[in-house]
Amino acid sequence: MRPQPQLVVALATPPAVRSRLGYLPGAVASPVCVAVALFAACLGVGYAGVVGAAVATALVLVFGALASRFRRVRSYLDEQTRLQLRADCHCRRLRQVRRTSPARLRHYEELRVMVDEIERIDPTEAARFELQDLLDHFVRLALDHQRCVDALRLSGADALPAPLPGDAGRSSRRAAIIQRRIQHRDACVRRMAQITDEVEGIDQLVRLVAQRTACPALDVEPEREIERRLWELDEIDAAMHQLSA
Numbered sequence: 001m002r003p004q005p006q007l008v009v010a011l012a013t014p015p016a017v018r019s020r021l022g023y024l025p026g027a028v029a030s031p032v033c034v035a036v037a038l039f040a041a042c043l044g045v046g047y048a049g050v051v052g053a054a055v056a057t058a059l060v061l062v063f064g065a066l067a068s069r070f071r072r073v074r075s076y077l078d079e080q081t082r083l084q085l086r087a088d089c090h091c092r093r094l095r096q097v098r099r100t101s102p103a104r105l106r107h108y109e110e111l112r113v114m115v116d117e118i119e120r121i122d123p124t125e126a127a128r129f130e131l132q133d134l135l136d137h138f139v140r141l142a143l144d145h146q147r148c149v150d151a152l153r154l155s156g157a158d159a160l161p162a163p164l165p166g167d168a169g170r171s172s173r174r175a176a177i178i179q180r181r182i183q184h185r186d187a188c189v190r191r192m193a194q195i196t197d198e199v200e201g202i203d204q205l206v207r208l209v210a211q212r213t214a215c216p217a218l219d220v221e222p223e224r225e226i227e228r229r230l231w232e233l234d235e236i237d238a239a240m241h242q243l244s245a
Contacts, residue, residue, distance in 0.1 A: 129209055
């Protein structure tokens with residue numbers, strides 16, 4: 001039986017920093033730059049024909065390349081790249097989970113929504129527990145569980161005949177094969193139980209992180225703030241009493 005990978009709680013490594021030239025394709029091919037280039041090309045055609053359209057488009061592309069030097073533009077491009085990678089990863093997982101069962105697909109979608117909410121509230125907490133990698137592990141376990149289910153169904157393991165006591169001589173080979181099939185079925189059932197237990201552990205861990213993230217942290221003690229104001233009220237009442245005495 002192959003060992004199960006363990007969840008390591010560690011800070012995620014920061015993404016690789018792109019060079020200055022690495023931002024040029026994203027800035028020039030961005031939807032904003034493309035839209036402005038088409039608009040400028042239309043204006044250039046109206047004023048100076050094809051030459052004007054080419055000049056206007058070239059100027060827009062140059063301005064788009066120069067805009068890639070600004071920090072805000074680079075942050076926008078990095079965010080778009082991150083979202084694109086996240087979408088590609090989700091599509092890959094979705095194609096794999098669809099090979100299992102509708103119940104498992106709903107389970108994955110529920111966990112994914114919780115992970116997205118955790119990343120929205122506290123990205124540092126989501127990176128610390130590597131929740132995206134945990135979703136990948138969930139998908140691998142779901143596929144392994146489905147393979148066990150398919151193996152039991154295809155082999156007809158539920159309808160295995162019991163070896164007959166009087167077949168010791170004539171059907172000894174058949175009885176040995178049936179015994180091996182029974183052993184393999186029992187090992188497959190045990191494997192399914194282990195996978196189910198680990199899947200439930202992933203579910204509970206994601207829910208625990210979601211609870212921790214959703215619960216607000218109190219920077220100050222509410223009782224102290226109330227006590228301070230009550231003390232101020234007592235001081236004001238004592239001062240007014242002395243003035244009126």
